[in-house]
Amino acid sequence: MREFEYWENDAAEIDVAMDRRRFLKTAGTGIFLFFNIRDLSVLTQEGTGRPVIQGGPSDFNAYMRIGEDGRVTCYTGKIEMGQGIVTSLAQMLADELDVGVESVDMVMGDTDLCPFDRGTWGSLSTRAFGPSLRTAGAEARRVLMEMAAERLHVPVAELATEAGAVFERAKKENRVTYAALAQGKKIDRQLKDPVAVKKPSEFRIMAKPLTRRDAHEKVTGKAQYAGDIHPPGMLCARILRPPAHDAKLVSVDVAGAEAMKGVRVVRDGDLIAVLHEYPDVAQAALGKIHAKYDTPAPAVDDRTIYDHLLKAAPAGRTVASGGDLAGGEHASSSVFEQKYLNAYVAHAPIEPHTAVAKVEGKKATIWASTQSPFGAREEVAQALGFRTQDVRVITPFVGGGFGGKGRNQQVVEAARLARAAGVPVQVAWTRGEEFFYDSFRPAAVVKIRSGIGSGGAITFWDYGVYFAGERGAEQFYRIPNHRTTAYNAGWEGAAGTHPFATGAWRAPGNNTNTFARESQMDIMAAKAGADPVEFRLRHLGDEKMKRVLRTAAEKFGWKASKAPNGRGVGVALGIDAGTYVASMAEVAVDRSTGNVKVHRVLAVQDMGLVVNPAGATIQMEGCITMGLGYALREGLHFRGGAITDVNFDSYEIPRFSWLPKIETHLIDDEDAPPQGGGEPAIVTMGAVVANAIYDAVGARVLELPMTPDVVKAALKQG
């Protein structure tokens, strides 16, 4: 997968020792701890046994400082884009250190202040970074107790900690604060051996709901995003863009723009931009540029893309297999062969890609809306021919990412234009540019052949996924004869596959795979005359998944019945980022218009230890609401390399009026390691709605999004 390759390539570039020396030089006095993601035993990629992290820099991934004022500062390259880690990471550190969460400061995504980090994605912040953060907190607490033992003349065994102080158990007034211990000190520790972290029964802050720490800034308009940064002398850029991804510039006349007062036209190689103090004036100036392009005739569009993809598919790779497929098919009384489709889907964060760059001599400072500040630093260094350490990328709040803000095109554009213009430059994409240069969730096809025997048991399962990626492809049911094949491992096809960029989109691959798998399960359940929940339970071996499904059925009030029965209820299961999820939904279908109204969605999740239940619940609700988009409406319109969706009028995302009743439930599993929470509950949304539609009207929808036209076509098929 691309993200692993990307990490491996980057690893060699990092001079860790230098970073650390520089940090210690500038950070003042205090107690410092350097730590990394070391214990990888829990971090295997679901189902594959492969470690999630390979080849990355192995020294440390975060710094922590306890200052003379007693404040604890955590420096991490992770970024906050709405997922709430500015709160949950601080909770973990505060709990292990025995300080109040309000005395923890998070410094995030600043490449000069924070150690290298690969990027914020894959629901890894809590499950991969969290354990090391907790260990670091526990280690720091141990160091503080050793120091206090000396100061208070009491053995460590007789000491305890509370609210930022160490005290003698038997004589509570014999105490010293962390602030006092850090006074005038410069103690540098590297976390070596894991120390014991707190047991769930000892938690004071973790596993308890906590309101977002960034809420006040965000509701008062004080929170700064990249576009809110305004260095003196900054000009705003609007960049000349082609009408299609495959269009070639033939000629350009910039005279009209140059004639406008205060407008500068800047060229840096293929980059042609107009700059002005005001972005709206720059936009008007851009309109005065006359450019001619050669645009090839469109080879594919949003209807023909699936045939094209099947033709372009590379050889398959077997992801999982077992038993004897031919034997299984031979033993089948019914065989089911289906093809599932899903369209390209945009990330569409409300904050478009933005960056502000300031270049002075051979140094650059950039404020960027990015999920990978260190990747951005490297790309800018390469583009400008600067040394990596001479580029600083600062990440303010990011206005949504969903996997789409890791490519940093706008960062490089801002840096190139700032150098060419000799003044700080802001590149803030318009909504049209955001739709044009997005790295879309790939259009994809899944083909499944499966069978059931006369007793209603699944006899074989032959699954092939084209271009969605492997995540979530491997099925988790007890099926004796099975094979899962991935044609194209990641979410980026070879050149010529997709007419524009594709990439990771919230739970990449898994939305597509879960839609196909869980739809097929329902098709078989219907043929077997079985209730969809009972049919699944019958084929599940994993007790954890059974518990998740049974809990969902109980909370939803699921009544066993063969589908379709006109009620409009559906079920779907999924596993993502180590988390198990069961979703149930209730829908109404208007047979005449094909319109689907989702009335109710319930999701039950087992994600191990839940660090911040409030945050986890919010993420689940967000997944359900966002998931309605790709389920019902979101599919990119395009002709060849020209994207015809340029704004939210033709590309519809979920709105208030779509809101179903949303119910979420977290299984109490706090002794298990924490798993990802930002993505799992979205993967089931396509299938749970499709299965509910079938139950409502007996029409099987095999394509996402399930627009009124698609639903009407399915109704016609019967």
Place this chain on the structure above:
Amino acid sequence: MESTIRFTLNGEPASVTTDGDRPLLWVLRTNLALTGTKYGCGEGLCGACTVIVDGEAARSCQTPVKEISGKSVTTIEGLAADGGVHPVQKAFMEHDALQCGYCTPGMIMNAVALLGKNPHPTTAEIIGGMDDNLCRCGAHNRIVKAVQAAAGVREGGL
């Protein structure tokens, strides 16, 4: 054409000399350095740029600055007196009615205008009144609860 436009901004007299056809959004964000009002789509489709003009929610990206001459404009920065928060802001905080926070100022301004005209809306009226403000993180259900709470409506329904 450049002209001087006088208006009331967050309760204080203000004036700006600029081309009167420029969108209020960019005048606020550049000339007046009030960056709480956000760009999201530039065509009045998402509501991230919502401000209140004489009590009505307005899409500042679609409002030529000359049209606010003599009027009263409130932005997210001016919703509450120094250091305090407006009841709608408080409700958004208490209900975790935000994630990335980028659409939040526009959501709050739209909700304040909605409650200004209809202090006790039904849930359906809240949904109808907020429907053209887009959120990508999926905080919708919590935003509805926050608006209900700010209006003194007992929780329930959603």
